[in-house]
Amino acid sequence: MLTMNVLDFSSYEEYLDNFITINDVRYIRNLNVSRCFIQHACGKSCMGRLLSRDEFIEKRKKMHNLMHPRVMNAAELFGRNYHGNDNVLQQFAKREYQLYTKQLAASTIVFLMMRSKKGLEVSSFIDLEQSFREARFKSTQHYVNWPAIFEGKARLTPQSYHLSFFDGSKNKVVMNGSENFQVFPEGAHSLLLIHRGDHKIVCVNGVCHCSHTKNVFRTMHSSSIYGHCIFFDHLVRRVN
Known part of the structure; x- marks a missing residue:
C-alpha cells in the first residue's frame, strides 16, 4: 500500500x-x-x-x-545568542535570522567538506533552511541539534541524506531532493538544482560559467572548526 x-x-x-x-x-x-x-x-x-x-x-x-512554518522573531532563533568569533558559525546565525525574519526571500545551500581519518574527502551540499526548520521538531527523521552546534558542543557534518553526499573512502555519491530543491547530475555542470518555488536552475560548480551560476550568490568563509565552507544564496523570485 x-x-x-x-x-x-x-x-x-x-x-x-x-x-x-x-x-x-x-x-x-x-x-x-x-x-x-x-x-x-x-x-x-x-x-x-x-x-x-x-x-x-x-x-x-x-x-x-x-x-507551513510561522514567521519567528529573533528571540526564538538557535543562533540568537552566538557571539563567538567562528566565521562559519557567524554566517549560519546570520542566514538563520534573515531566513526566518523574512528579511531575505532566499534559500541557502551550504557546501561542507571534511576529511576522514584516512585523509579522504567527505562532503555535502546542504539545504540550510530545511535543516533549521526540521531542527524545531526532535522527532523529525533528520534532526540536527543546532543549539548544540552554536554552543560548540556538536558539529554539523556531511550526511548521506543531504542534497548531495560524497564519501571519498568509498567513492560513494548520493543525491537527494529536499523540500526546497530538486537535484540532478548534468555532465559538465557537475550538479544542478532546481528550486521548487520559482523553478530557477542553480549551478554550484565553481569553475562553470553557464548562465545558471548567475542564479546564486556564492561566498566562501573559513573557520578553525569547518575549514572552507561555501554558501550559495539563491534569491527566490515570486511566481505569478
Missing part, C-alpha cells in the same frame, strides 16, 4: 474512509459501522499501521507545521 499523507484528509473520519472497500459498503451498508469495523479489525497490523484519532491529529499538526 502506498504511504499516505495525513494532510490529504481534513478529518479522522475521512482518513478512515480511505480504508473502506467497496465490499465493506456492499455488505455492511452503514458507514459508521464500517468505520468502527476498520478501527477494531485493523489495529496495529492492518495495512501497515492504522493511526488512532490522537495519533492522526498529532501527526497532521506536525506535518502542517513543517510545511
Whole structure:
C-alpha cells in the first residue's frame, strides 16, 4: 500500500474512509459501522499501521507545521545568542535570522567538506533552511541539534541524506531532493538544482560559467572548526 499523507484528509473520519472497500459498503451498508469495523479489525497490523484519532491529529499538526512554518522573531532563533568569533558559525546565525525574519526571500545551500581519518574527502551540499526548520521538531527523521552546534558542543557534518553526499573512502555519491530543491547530475555542470518555488536552475560548480551560476550568490568563509565552507544564496523570485 502506498504511504499516505495525513494532510490529504481534513478529518479522522475521512482518513478512515480511505480504508473502506467497496465490499465493506456492499455488505455492511452503514458507514459508521464500517468505520468502527476498520478501527477494531485493523489495529496495529492492518495495512501497515492504522493511526488512532490522537495519533492522526498529532501527526497532521506536525506535518502542517513543517510545511507551513510561522514567521519567528529573533528571540526564538538557535543562533540568537552566538557571539563567538567562528566565521562559519557567524554566517549560519546570520542566514538563520534573515531566513526566518523574512528579511531575505532566499534559500541557502551550504557546501561542507571534511576529511576522514584516512585523509579522504567527505562532503555535502546542504539545504540550510530545511535543516533549521526540521531542527524545531526532535522527532523529525533528520534532526540536527543546532543549539548544540552554536554552543560548540556538536558539529554539523556531511550526511548521506543531504542534497548531495560524497564519501571519498568509498567513492560513494548520493543525491537527494529536499523540500526546497530538486537535484540532478548534468555532465559538465557537475550538479544542478532546481528550486521548487520559482523553478530557477542553480549551478554550484565553481569553475562553470553557464548562465545558471548567475542564479546564486556564492561566498566562501573559513573557520578553525569547518575549514572552507561555501554558501550559495539563491534569491527566490515570486511566481505569478
